[in-house]
Amino acid sequence: MGKVILVTGPARSGKSEWAEILAMQSGKTVVYVATATENPADEEWHQRIHKHQxxxxxxxxxxxxxxxxxxxxxxxxxxxxxxxxxxxTWVANLLEQDEVDWENTLSEFLETVQLVAADMLFVAEETGWGVVPAYPLGRRFRDRLGSLVRQLGTICEVVYLVTGGHVLNLSVIGSPLPAPKS
Known part of the structure; x- marks a missing residue:
């Protein structure tokens, strides 16, 4: 298994920028895996993607x-x-999957991460720090992403939280929780 790093935090916190710095420091050929798709009708989304590019x-x-x-x-x-x-964004793209299909997708993803020889940096948004979404689809997104981040975090070599203009290495200052019970 290659080095696996998770960079998480709220919107506009600098998660992507920190992950980009880590990728540059790897000294390896970097492959940027973009999970977003462009929507020509959404100029603001296009600008966000362009800024990353x-x-x-x-x-x-x-x-x-x-x-x-x-x-x-x-x-x-x-x-x-x-x-x-x-x-x-990847979770959002798969929200239409039913629970069985999602669990299979999640299991396949977590198993694959543990088998890959390449280094991997994952950027993930933190959800659930505020109000419970009023709509079922919002709750499904929050719950799926939260569970994914927790499970991925337990197999990562390093987990960073980027918030308040600072990068915190949770692997150094934190303690991992036991695996969630099914």
């Missing part, structure tokens, strides 16, 4: 992977560093 070095390979993340990870070469941005 402008920050990335030109020699990075970019893959658009809105859904088939496990297969993309499994195909990674050992001498690469994959930067997956973001798991929240």
């Amino acid at each position: 402008q920050r990335r070095p030109q020699d990075w390979v970019t893959l658009s992977v809105p859904m088939e993340l496990s297969a993309t990870l499994a195909d990674a070469k050992p001498n690469t560093c994959l930067l997956v941005d973001s798991l929240g």
Whole structure:
């Protein structure tokens, strides 16, 4: 298994920028795995994507992977560093899956992460720090992403929280929880 790092935090906290710095420091060929898809009718979304693209070095390979993340990870070469941005968008892309399909997708993803020889950096949004969403789809998103981040965090070598203009290495200052009971 390559080095696996999780970078998490709230919106606009600098998660992606920190993950990009870590990817550059890896000294490996960086493959940026974008889970977002462009929507030509949404100018504001286009600007967000463009801002991310402008920050990335030109020699990075970019893959658009809105859904088939496990297969993309499994195909990674050992001498690469994959930067997956973001798991929240990936979860949103799969919200229409029923619970059985989602659990299968999640299990496949977590198993794949543990088998890949490449280094992997995952960017994930923190959800659930506020009001419980009023709509079932919002609650499904929050619960799925929260569970994914917790489970991934237990198998990562390092977990960072980016918030308040600071990067905290949770692997140094925190203690991992036991695996959740099914």
